[in-house]
Amino acid sequence: MRVTRLLTPLCFLSCVQTTSAFEPFTTSVLIGVGVGLLPLGRQIVHYFLENCDDNWIAFNSTGLKETLEAKLFGQHLATQIILKAVTGFVNNKKPKKPLVLSLHGWTGTGKNLVSQMIAEHLYRKGMQSDFVHQFVSTAHFPHADHIDTYKDQLQQWVRGNVTSCARSLFIFDEMDKMHPGLIDSIKPFLDYYETMDGVSYRQAIFIFLSNAGGEKITRVALDFWNEGKKREEIQLKDLETAVSLEVFNNKNSGFWHTSLIDKNLVDFFVPFLPLEMKHVRMCVKEELKSRNKKPDEEIVNTVVEEMTYFPREEKIFSDKGCKTVEKKLDYYL
Structure with missing residues (x-):
């Protein structure tokens, strides 16, 4: 059954008002039926059209855990961090700031896959949800001389989408190709403010994907291999600080001297190890x-x-x- 047909009960009142051929008795019956069907009509529309509520946004922690373990290969650190970070954040009824994750590693190691997994287990429509917003640096912000325009647009996009749904997910791909300084435009939305112009951003999730830091991650993985250690022995403390410093000081990275790192607004730098x-x-x-x-x-x-x-x-x-x-x-x- 098409949604357009299900919307029919909602037009009873307006249809009656523009029709003069009905007799008084018939008109009153139709109005009564229309009013009676309005709640049902709303429920039907609510069921089929995505809304920012528990019917459409419900985190499945068990499902995410199983998917990470079954389909994300060779990434023990990413699996642990992502599961704990997202589960803890979503279950926190009063977070003090949005969740900010920065995923780093060489291409093909699973960064995009993890972003999709999070969306699939948070929204019924997964990546197709109206509340998932993906930005690709080379596609959305290609020209360095338009950076001021991009900053304004980015602020408007984030503000408008969070206003529409507090539990919005923003994915920024190719951060290593983003123009330095651009990402700082959304710094206020990631900070510890209760509201900004009447809008709270504390339920939102921001995920940054970058190849930057991949060289450092690979170097550590290779050192462990040369020392005869298993890759599973690599811990977050072996990489997180080094990766954050490397991307912060990389002039060709979107994170170059960014206030997001300087002000400790990135909650987790998630390293993705090179695959064997x-x-x-x-x-x-x-x-x-x-x-x-x-x-x-x-x-x-x-x-x-x-x-x-x-x-x-x-x-x-x-x-x-x-x-x-x-x-x-x-x-x-």
């Missing part, structure tokens, strides 16, 4: 599974072996993570 060959193999099998294909070992081995790895001699880490797995499978299937 065994993780690429997991990615290939998961992609086959998502296509309802059997894990053909010949195809799996071919795709895994075609990927390129570094350092050149040891071939420990995939230089593209799992990013090209999908396209390679398109070719072989």
Whole structure:
């Protein structure tokens, strides 16, 4: 049944007012029926059209945990941090500021995937929700000489969307390509203010995705490997401060000397480790599974072996993570 048909009861009163052919008795009956159906009509519309309420926004912590463990490969730190940070924030009825996560690591390690997972387990419509807003630096903010305009637009977009729904999710991709200084325009919305011009931003979630810091993360992972340690022994304290300093001092990063870092408004810097060959193999099998294909070992081995790895001699880490797995499978299937 189409939504437009379900809206019909809501037009009874206006329709009656513009129709003179009804007799008084018929008109009164129709008005009575229309008024009686209004609450039902609202409920039906409320059910089918997304609203900023518990019917459409309900966090599934168990589902997020299971998805992270099943589909995010080789990222023990990201899995732990994301699950605890998001669960704790959503369950806090009176947070003092929005949740701000900054995800860092080389391409293909799972940063975009994690953002999608959060959306899928917070909103019924997932990434298609009207309350999920994704910005890509090279697409939305391409010209350096328009930065003042971008700042105004960005403030308006954030303010307008949070006004519409307090539990809004903002995803900023390619932070390493964003013009320095631009992201500072939303600093007031991420701070510890109860309201800004009558609007509270404390229920919102901001996620930044960046390749910046990837070199430092890889260096630490390689050091652990050279020392014979397992990657699972890497702890957040081994990386968080170093990553935040690296992106803060990177002149080519959107986080260069940003007040978001200087004022400690980023709650967690989440490192994504470079993926090893065994993780690429997991990615290939998961992609086959998502296509309802059997894990053909010949195809799996071919795709895994075609990927390129570094350092050149040891071939420990995939230089593209799992990013090209999908396209390679398109070719072989």
